[in-house]
Amino acid sequence: MSELPSTIAQLNHTAVFATDRQLSAEFLAVILGLKVSAPFGLFLPVDLGNGVTLDYYEMTNEPIQSQHYAFLVPDEQFDGMIARLDAVGVTYYADPSHTEPGRINRLFGGRGAYFDDPDGHNMEIMTRPYARP
Template sequence: MSAHSAKGPPVAVELNHTVVYARDKRASAGFLAEVLGLEVGAPFGPFVPVDTGNRVTLDYYDAGDTPIMPSHYAFLVPDEEFETMIGRLERMGVTYYADPHHTEPGQINRLFGGRGAYFADPDGHNMEIMTRPYARP
């Protein structure tokens, strides 16, 4: 059954949190928080949270011996903070790229009239910062 049914408008659904598998949950949460200028939250059970400020939390979890399947996480960031975030990546010695395949090092993209960049976190997750959301039909 589709969310768009004849019974009325679609139900409002929001992503609340997601688990991010890591080798060292504290280090990985700290890495992301530093790049984005956020705080690492107090541990919650086995998780170390990073709240993105739009009611979505990334809950970092130690993967143990389980192989980590790299995922993609995209963050819509304020245009006025973009250069600061790029500066943090540079100070941290993290290479950023204009493209998701990491073939254009040290470059940013200008998709949809904004700016964006990709970088890997300590566990190989492909992180993205962008100042404009992607246009969708």
């Protein structure tokens, strides 16, 4: 029996369902200050800074089930992301339930906010990772 590699499992990519993959991928890329990559088969990837790719997949025959995606972002880029949300008229919230509009949170010594993408996915930007026991 061969041994498993000593590295840990890492997320490489995940599919994000969208009614319009171009619109949704470009929306997130603009807010986070990223670029949309060339299509890869049925997927339109947005490459994140840690080697993970969000692969937007267009679904037009079923309703999109809302998912949550959280992004650890540099503190010095947070204000720009909030400004871009304001510029495109997207409300951000301090909480995941979207009850505190136009506010940010200050969890774990950082800053964070939640907002919906064009398909209602609950996106989160945060400058500090959650403290775990």
